[in-house]
Amino acid sequence: MTSYDPTTAPTNTAPTNTASITTVPRAAVAQTAPARRARTVVAAAAATAAAALLLGACGTAGSGAGHEGGHRPGPGGTATVSGAPSGSPSAAPGTAEGTPNAADTAFAQGMVPHHRQALEMAELVPDRSASPRVRALAEEIRRAQDPEIATLTGWLRAWGQPVPEGGGHAGHAMPGATGESGTAGMMTGREMADLAAAEGAAFDRAFLTLMVRHHEGAVSMARDELARGAYGPAKKMAGAIVGSQSAEIARMKKLLAGG
Numbered sequence: 001m002t003s004y005d006p007t008t009a010p011t012n013t014a015p016t017n018t019a020s021i022t023t024v025p026r027a028a029v030a031q032t033a034p035a036r037r038a039r040t041v042v043a044a045a046a047a048t049a050a051a052a053l054l055l056g057a058c059g060t061a062g063s064g065a066g067h068e069g070g071h072r073p074g075p076g077g078t079a080t081v082s083g084a085p086s087g088s089p090s091a092a093p094g095t096a097e098g099t100p101n102a103a104d105t106a107f108a109q110g111m112v113p114h115h116r117q118a119l120e121m122a123e124l125v126p127d128r129s130a131s132p133r134v135r136a137l138a139e140e141i142r143r144a145q146d147p148e149i150a151t152l153t154g155w156l157r158a159w160g161q162p163v164p165e166g167g168g169h170a171g172h173a174m175p176g177a178t179g180e181s182g183t184a185g186m187m188t189g190r191e192m193a194d195l196a197a198a199e200g201a202a203f204d205r206a207f208l209t210l211m212v213r214h215h216e217g218a219v220s221m222a223r224d225e226l227a228r229g230a231y232g233p234a235k236k237m238a239g240a241i242v243g244s245q246s247a248e249i250a251r252m253k254k255l256l257a258g259g
Contacts (some may be wrong), residue, residue, distance in 0.1 A: 097232035104234045105161050107225040108152045111241075113164045114218055115145040115152070117186055121211060124196055128203040133255060137248065138207075144244060148237065151222065155234065185217025208252045215252075216244040 118141055125138035151164070156163045187210055200207050222238035222245075229235050 034205070045090050048213075062164065098230045100155070100159050100231040100234070101229065103225060103228035104231040105156070107221060107229060107234055107238065109161065109164055110221055111218070112149055112152050112156075114184060114186060114214075116150045116220065117192075118145050118211070118214060118218075119149075120192070121187070121195065121207065121214070124203075125207065128196075128199050129207070130200040131204045131255070133205045134207060137251065137255075141211075148241075151237070155231075176240070184221050185213040185215070187214065205256065208256050212249055212252050212256075215249045219245050221251070 006238070122138040122142045125135055129135050129138070153163050191210060195203070195206050195210060219242050222241040224237055225238035229238065
């Protein structure tokens with residue numbers, strides 16, 4: 001038997017393919033590393049800019065929603081003013097509903113004493129009237145005009161304009177004046193005293209006659225506001241006054257005619 005000598009065994013070594021090994025010059029490696037770093041910096045800067053734009057867009061959208069949410073349509077007859085409920089004295093001028101002008105101020109300052117006198121006349125009815133229909137009419141006048149006084153007063157205060165003092169009387173000159181006193185159909189002190197002294201059917205006739213004239217003066221004032229005013233809620237109230245009080249005029253004339 002022949003013994004195995006490992007020193008004499010053939011070596012099965014694969015030949016080396018020197019052609020497949022590429023040697024990269026040091027200069028090329030030196031140039032490649034800074035380029036990679038530059039690309040990394042540019043990519044990071046782009047990501048930062050995109051994030052900043054996204055955050056800015058979100059902030060703008062949020063602030064816009066908050067601004068719109070703070071403004072609601074708000075006083076009138078009753079109309080509303082932005083940012084305030086109907087009839088609220090805190091309603092501010094200069095909104096999308098229009099900036100109040102001299103005609104709006106004149107309308108509010110004239111209608112406050114005009115409405116006050118209508119309430120004084122209506123308060124005489126329960127103890128003096130003989131007609132259920134006259135009493136019902138007086139109550140409707142009270143319910144409509146009392147809240148309007150509060151709204152008109154609130155507007156004047158918000159506009160920085162004086163509010164007429166005292167009760168309703170014929171001492172305030174107003175647009176669209178009619179009647180003896182030259183104050184949009186308002187009663188003189190003498191007429192109010194005579195009305196307060198009447199009773200029964202005589203009172204009802206006097207009340208209806210005087211209130212027709214009073215309403216005609218209010219309608220004239222309201223039409224002037226519709227033609228010359230600029231504040232949306234005031235014009236809306238004026239339109240409501242024209243409609244409601246014109247209907248009440250027709251109703252009172254029918255009662256006077258015995259209908």
